[in-house]
Amino acid sequence: MLERWVWEKDVLDRFAGDYRDRSKKIPADLLAKMEEARLATIATFYRRQLAFGTLDLVLHTEVGEGKGVDVIQRSNEVLSEVFLPVPEDTSFVTFFGHLMGYDAGYYGYAWADAIAADLATEFKKAPRKFMNQKVGMKLRSQIYAPGGSRDVEVSIRKFLGRKRSIEPFLESIGIGGK
Numbered sequence: 001m002l003e004r005w006v007w008e009k010d011v012l013d014r015f016a017g018d019y020r021d022r023s024k025k026i027p028a029d030l031l032a033k034m035e036e037a038r039l040a041t042i043a044t045f046y047r048r049q050l051a052f053g054t055l056d057l058v059l060h061t062e063v064g065e066g067k068g069v070d071v072i073q074r075s076n077e078v079l080s081e082v083f084l085p086v087p088e089d090t091s092f093v094t095f096f097g098h099l100m101g102y103d104a105g106y107y108g109y110a111w112a113d114a115i116a117a118d119l120a121t122e123f124k125k126a127p128r129k130f131m132n133q134k135v136g137m138k139l140r141s142q143i144y145a146p147g148g149s150r151d152v153e154v155s156i157r158k159f160l161g162r163k164r165s166i167e168p169f170l171e172s173i174g175i176g177g178k
Contacts (some may be wrong), residue, residue, distance in 0.1 A: 001116040001139070004123075007035065008130045039174045046110060046173070051083035053106035056099060114169035119143070119159060121168050 005011045009031055018024035055078045062069045075093035076086040086092065093099065098106070119139065126132035142159040156164045170176045 001119055001143075004116060004120045005130050007031070010128075011130050042173045047083050049106045049109050051079050052096070052098065054078055054082050055093070055096070056102070056106065059093070059099065113172075114166055115156060115164060117168040117172045118164045118166075119156070122160065 013025045072091050080086045122135050123130045126135045143155050
């Protein structure tokens with residue numbers, strides 16, 4: 001959620017400036033170009049994340065069922081199908097450190113981004129946007145303060161005043177929306 005603030009010019013202007021002359025701020029056109037670059041590469045990022053999550057699920061399911069799976073071959077197939085073609089004689093899975101103990105944690109990144117994009121809608125519609133103290137205090141009291149002491153869906157619903165939506169996330173990665 002906090003990563004959303006650094007894409008907002010009003011927020012950046014409060015602390016980001018040229019070290020030689022603090023009055024020189026990041027130009028709006030540069031931020032616009034950075035946003036274009038982010039959107040141009042975001043699909044590759046999420047395909048990679050989904051490939052890793054899918055690989056984890058496939059291997060734990062198929063190996064766990066004792067199917068006698070060739071792990072290297074199967075992992076290369078999954079990565080090639082979901083992400084990018086894997087060069088011959090590649091053995092990515094042998095150095096994929098998150099395969100054990102991380103479970104399908106890669107799905108968590110996308111869900112965290114989806115939830116953050118939805119939470120950010122409250123700031124975007126508020127006066128002063130991300131600098132709105134009332135919404136900031138609501139985020140603190142409804143999301144951060146309860147933490148894991150209550151179901152995350154309850155916290156999200158209390159903050160948003162509604163059920164969460166995937167639409168803001170899709171808009172944030174350039175799919176659908178406006």
